[in-house]
Amino acid sequence: MKTSLPSIEKVPDCCRGGVVSSILPLVLFGLLCLAWPRVVQGKVFLIQWSWVPSLDLTLAFRLDGLGLLFGLIITMTGFFISLYASSYMAGHQHLGRFFFYLHGFMIAMLGIVFSDNLLLLFVFWEATTILSFLLIGFDHHHKTARENARQALLVTGGGGLFLLLGILLLKIAGESMTISLWAASGDMIRDHALYPAVFICILIGAMTKSAQVPFHFWLPNAMTAPTPISAFLHAATMVKAGIYLLMRFHPLLGGTSLWMGTLVIIGGTTALWGAVQALGPCDLKRILAYTTLMALGILTLFLGGRTVLSLTAAATFLMVHALYKAALFLAVGSIDHQTGTRNLDHLGGLLQSMPLTALAVAAATMSMAGFPLFFGFIGKEIMYEGALAEDMFPVFATIATLVANSLMTAVAAIILITPFLGFGRRKMNPVKEAPWTMRLGPAVMGLLGILFGIVPEWVSEHLIQPAVFSFHPDREDIRLVFFHGMNLPLVLSILTLTLGSVIYRYRTFLRHRMNTAIDRLWITTPGLYQSGLDLFLKSAGAFTNKIQNGSLHFYLFIVVFTLVVAVAWPWLPHIPGILIFPTISGPLIAMGLFAFILASTGVVVFAKTRLCAIGGLGGVGAGVALTFMVFGAPDIALTQLLVETLTLIFMSLVLLRLPPMDAAQKRPRSRTIRDACLSLGAGLLLTTLMMGMLQVPLDRTLTAFFEANSYIAAHGRNIVNVILVDFRSLDTLGEICVVVLAAWAGVTLIRRTKEG
Amino acid sequence: MESLLALVVGLMFGSALFLMLSGILVRFVFGFVLMGNAVNLLIFASGRLTHVNPPLIGFDQTIPGAPVANALPQALILTAIVIGFAMTIFLLVLLYRAYDQARTLDADQEPFLVEMPETSDQQVSEKKEQA
Numbered sequence: 024m025k026t027s028l029p030s031i032e033k034v035p036d037c038c039r040g041g042v043v044s045s046i047l048p049l050v051l052f053g054l055l056c057l058a059w060p061r062v063v064q065g066k067v068f069l070i071q072w073s074w075v076p077s078l079d080l081t082l083a084f085r086l087d088g089l090g091l092l093f094g095l096i097i098t099m100t101g102f103f104i105s106l107y108a109s110s111y112m113a114g115h116q117h118l119g120r121f122f123f124y125l126h127g128f129m130i131a132m133l134g135i136v137f138s139d140n141l142l143l144l145f146v147f148w149e150a151t152t153i154l155s156f157l158l159i160g161f162d163h164h165h166k167t168a169r170e171n172a173r174q175a176l177l178v179t180g181g182g183g184l185f186l187l188l189g190i191l192l193l194k195i196a197g198e199s200m201t202i203s204l205w206a207a208s209g210d211m212i213r214d215h216a217l218y219p220a221v222f223i224c225i226l227i228g229a230m231t232k233s234a235q236v237p238f239h240f241w242l243p244n245a246m247t248a249p250t251p252i253s254a255f256l257h258a259a260t261m262v263k264a265g266i267y268l269l270m271r272f273h274p275l276l277g278g279t280s281l282w283m284g285t286l287v288i289i290g291g292t293t294a295l296w297g298a299v300q301a302l303g304p305c306d307l308k309r310i311l312a313y314t315t316l317m318a319l320g321i322l323t324l325f326l327g328g329r330t331v332l333s334l335t336a337a338a339t340f341l342m343v344h345a346l347y348k349a350a351l352f353l354a355v356g357s358i359d360h361q362t363g364t365r366n367l368d369h370l371g372g373l374l375q376s377m378p379l380t381a382l383a384v385a386a387a388t389m390s391m392a393g394f395p396l397f398f399g400f401i402g403k404e405i406m407y408e409g410a411l412a413e414d415m416f417p418v419f420a421t422i423a424t425l426v427a428n429s430l431m432t433a434v435a436a437i438i439l440i441t442p443f444l445g446f447g448r449r450k451m452n453p454v455k456e457a458p459w460t461m462r463l464g465p466a467v468m469g470l471l472g473i474l475f476g477i478v479p480e481w482v483s484e485h486l487i488q489p490a491v492f493s494f495h496p497d498r499e500d501i502r503l504v505f506f507h508g509m510n511l512p513l514v515l516s517i518l519t520l521t522l523g524s525v526i527y528r529y530r531t532f533l534r535h536r537m538n539t540a541i542d543r544l545w546i547t548t549p550g551l552y553q554s555g556l557d558l559f560l561k562s563a564g565a566f567t568n569k570i571q572n573g574s575l576h577f578y579l580f581i582v583v584f585t586l587v588v589a590v591a592w593p594w595l596p597h598i599p600g601i602l603i604f605p606t607i608s609g610p611l612i613a614m615g616l617f618a619f620i621l622a623s624t625g626v627v628v629f630a631k632t633r634l635c636a637i638g639g640l641g642g643v644g645a646g647v648a649l650t651f652m653v654f655g656a657p658d659i660a661l662t663q664l665l666v667e668t669l670t671l672i673f674m675s676l677v678l679l680r681l682p683p684m685d686a687a688q689k690r691p692r693s694r695t696i697r698d699a700c701l702s703l704g705a706g707l708l709l710t711t712l713m714m715g716m717l718q719v720p721l722d723r724t725l726t727a728f729f730e731a732n733s734y735i736a737a738h739g740r741n742i743v744n745v746i747l748v749d750f751r752s753l754d755t756l757g758e759i760c761v762v763v764l765a766a767w768a769g770v771t772l773i774r775r776t777k778e779g
Numbered sequence: 780m781e782s783l784l785a786l787v788v789g790l791m792f793g794s795a796l797f798l799m800l801s802g803i804l805v806r807f808v809f810g811f812v813l814m815g816n817a818v819n820l821l822i823f824a825s826g827r828l829t830h831v832n833p834p835l836i837g838f839d840q841t842i843p844g845a846p847v848a849n850a851l852p853q854a855l856i857l858t859a860i861v862i863g864f865a866m867t868i869f870l871l872v873l874l875y876r877a878y879d880q881a882r883t884l885d886a887d888q889e890p891f892l893v894e895m896p897e898t899s900d901q902q903v904s905e906k907k908e909q910a
Contacts, residue, residue, distance in 0.1 A: 072857060126796070132816050166845070216865060240876045279820060333861075355906070365850070406814070444878070521845065534817065547900070571892055573892040574891075575802055575807075575886040575887075575891065575893055576801075576802040576886065576887060577798055578798055579799060583796060583800070603782045604782075605782045605783040605785070605786045606780075606782070607783065608780055608783075609780035609783075609828075614783075615780070617784065617787045619781060620780075620787060620791070621790060621791075623789060624790065624791050624794045625794075627794065627798070627813060628794045628797060628798060633805060636806075636809050640809060640812055640813065641812060643816055644812075647819065647820060650823075651819065651856075652829065654823070654831055655830060655831045655832050655833045655847065655848030656823070656832070656833065656853045656856075657833050658833075658857060659853050659856050659857050659860065662860050662861070663819075663860055666860050666861070666864045670812065670864060670867055671863065673868055673871055674808070674867075677871045677872075677874065677875050678805065680875065680878075681874065681884060682879050682884060683807050684803060684806065686883075686884075686885070687802075687803045687883075687884065687885035687887075687888075688885060688887070688888070690801065690887075698797055698800040700795055701796070702793040702794070702795075702796035702797035702800065703793045703797075704793075705792065705793055706789040706790055706791070706793020706794070706796065707793070708786045708789075709788065709789045709792045709793075709821075710788065710789030710790075711789075713784075713785040713789070713821055713824065714782055714785050716825060717782070717785065717824065717827075718825075721826070721827055721849075723849070725821060726849050726851045727831040727848055729850055729851065730842055730843055730847070730850065731842055733836060733842075734840075734842065735841055735842075736835050740835055740836040740837075740838070740849075741835055741836075742834040742835065742843075742850040743834055743854050743857065744849050746850060747854050747857060748853070751854065757864055757874065758858045758861055761862050761865050761866075762861060762862070762864075762865040764865075765865035765868060765869040766865070766868075768869055768872070769868060769869055772872045772873065772875075773872060773875070773876075775876075
């Protein structure tokens with residue numbers, strides 16, 4: 024997926040707003056540096072405001088060694104990436120949006136590593152999910168970008184829900200929501216019956232975010248984001264959030280054989296799978312993406328240990344990786360930006376035209392490959408020590424680390440040698456060196472890789488040790504040293520370099536074999552994801568088509584059926600008590616009227632023609648009006664007669680222009696019977712309800728008030744009229760409004776018909 | 780007396796529902812009018828049919844002399860009749876308009892039944908992108 028940027032000549036060199044906005048991460052970095060010396064001394068900064076106390080949700084922040092390490096990495100890469108992007112993205116039409124997302128993403132990530140409250144952590148966690156969705160899909164006019172953004176959102180968002188579930192289970196198990204209070208609870212949670220459930224939920228949250236097999240596939244696809252974003256996602260944010268989570272939970276949940284075994288297996292598998300796949304593609308960015316998978320796997324692998332050595336290896340490699348990965352991504356972005364391609368087969372000989380970028384890449388890849396003098400070497404030594412010190416599966420861990428590191432060395436060589444020293448198959452156009460804003464980041468980070476390699480003691484004392492101490496209880500001294508002496512790790516390191524060069528030698532052959540082997544896999548997680556998504560959308564569509572089919576009959580039937588069942592369910596037990604057999608009593612004329620109404624109703628129901636039905640309706644209306652008359656309501660009888668007449672006139676007018684009733688298809692007999700049963704049931708239910716209502720004593724308070732005050736207060740002798748125009752005149756106003764609105768709407772509809 | 784009326788109302792209501800369920804829009808309007816009448820009768824009966832004198836006050840009186848019919852439900856029904864009338868007319872115009880558009884008043888036929896378009900966004904060919 025190419026970010027379709029035109030070549031450098033056509034666009035402005037640099038976006039000034041982007042440079043200015045880089046001040047934000049720089050300031051944050053400076054603030055962290057201010058707190059740094061105190062954190063090294065063991066101080067933990069805690070800040071707290073109340074937010075939603077009823078949910079245990081507080082705005083609680085905590086700055087300890089681990090948070091500091093992450094915070095420094097995030098703000099430093101954030102600064103360089105923002106600076107870099109101001110040139111890389113120059114001329115893009117949505118620059119403001121871009122920098123807003125970028126800095127928002129950084130702040131959300133800082134929120135994760137500084138949260139002291141688990142629910143707050145979850146809020147920031149979801150914020151990174153949403154912002155990464157926006158960033159991956161930043162080039163939203165590309166279909167691939169949209170789809171990959173959605174994939175990342177679904178995978179990491181789904182994992183986020185598991186994380187929330189895990190947090191809630193933790194709360195149910197009686198654990199505190201505040202990270203700072205965990206030390207007090209001891210082994211309580213590890214012995215709790217809910218422990219496996221909590222562990223699995225939190226693990227799935229971390230695995231989806233940190234792209235562990237089998238949830239790894241979204242990460243390489245997230246490469247559709249603009250390169251600065253990829254660099255940020257891979258080196259400092261997003262995927263590191265899962266690693267951070269595992270580190271944070273390590274003192275609480277870690278140390279059990281379930282934790283150790285699962286993490287070592289998953290981490291080792293991810294590392295191997297990522298490293299093996301890194302040989303496959305020709306796209307430089309994609310190669311880097313797979314090496315990130317490998318790095319994340321290695322980190323998870325080491326977090327599976329419980330010794331200081333394993334955890335130190337994790338923390339050290341975290342730094343090593345952040346430094347070289349950000350530098351490499353940015354350098355690859357520069358190559359892409361200056362030459363217009365990232366394809367290995369088309370690149371070559373860039374050393375002359377981009378010497379400074381070449382130097383930065385050289386430093387970063389040397390660190391990645393783990394040559395002596397570079398920080399990566401220190402990292403690799405401690406990695407082997409850590410792997411050998413694993414409690415569970417140390418042999419597997421060591422072999423996985425060895426193979427992954429060898430492949431990493433080979434990949435480092437590919438990234439360094441092919442574009443800068445090799446000869447591209449296609450003649451390259453003259454290329455200019457990238458502007459300073461794009462060189463600064465890789466240069467500084469490459470330099471740090473060398474510097475840290477020379478003074479490892481300082482790094483271990485000021486960064487690694489405070490970080491490890493904040494998630495490991497044992498105060499064992501941690502020392503990274505330049506040379507460990509002749510021991511097994513050194514032998515393994517030498518073996519790594521040798522194996523790496525062998526793999527580099529046979530890279531073309533291996534790439535070919537790799538790609539055919541992957542093509543032959545009959546089941547893959549991305550395939551499963553795709554078919555799952557397809558199935559979901561298809562069944563949702565089918566379901567919607569089923570229940571929202573536009574059939575009036577279907578809708579009405581469901582509504583009436585639900586109503587009947589919902590009312591009848593609680594009402595049925597009361598029916599025997601209130602049921603009276605209707606007796607023929609009272610004025611004879613009323614009996615006659617009832618019979619007339621029922622007969623007219625029958626005429627409406629069974630009428631074959633419209634005229635007949637209208638006649639029946641008239642009969643019903645007249646019958647009802649006369650009933651009102653008989654029982655002392657002349658006013659409504661009058662109104663009813665008038666309205667009934669008007670209704671019939673209008674109805675006849677309209678129906679004259681409509682097709683006859685029997686133009687419609689005949690309904691199947693079964694449907695008619697079903698409808699009749701339901702209607703009859705609903706009608707009889709209403710009868711019983713009405714009988715029940717009639718047995719409740721009548722409350723005449725209101726009526727008595729109206730009777731008493733009708734003349735005295737309102738000077739009217741017709742009580743019904745007084746109620747309508749005086750006591751409840753606002754109701755009447757509302758009624759008039761309804762009539763006017765209906766008339767208005769009717770006129771509008773008819774006029775449109777005539778125009779159309 | 781009232782229990783007999785309850786039966787009448789129930790039968791009217793059931794018939795109205797049956798008409799509305801038929802799916803023929805003209806019959807739907809008939810059912811709507813019928814249901815309005817049934818409900819008005821129900822409200823009327825809720826005030827009881829004990830007294831048959833209209834709720835009027837004689838010229839020489841300040842309150843009704845003899846017991847009169849319940850005035851409250853009558854006021855309510857008066858409002859209900861007028862609103863029901865407005866709704867019926869509106870429904871008739873809708874019917875007219877629907878026929879103008881659809882050329883049929885059978886709600887079980889084509890233009891009234893909608894089918895959601897199939898989502899075609901999903902034919903993604905990234906399966907072989909990576910494993």
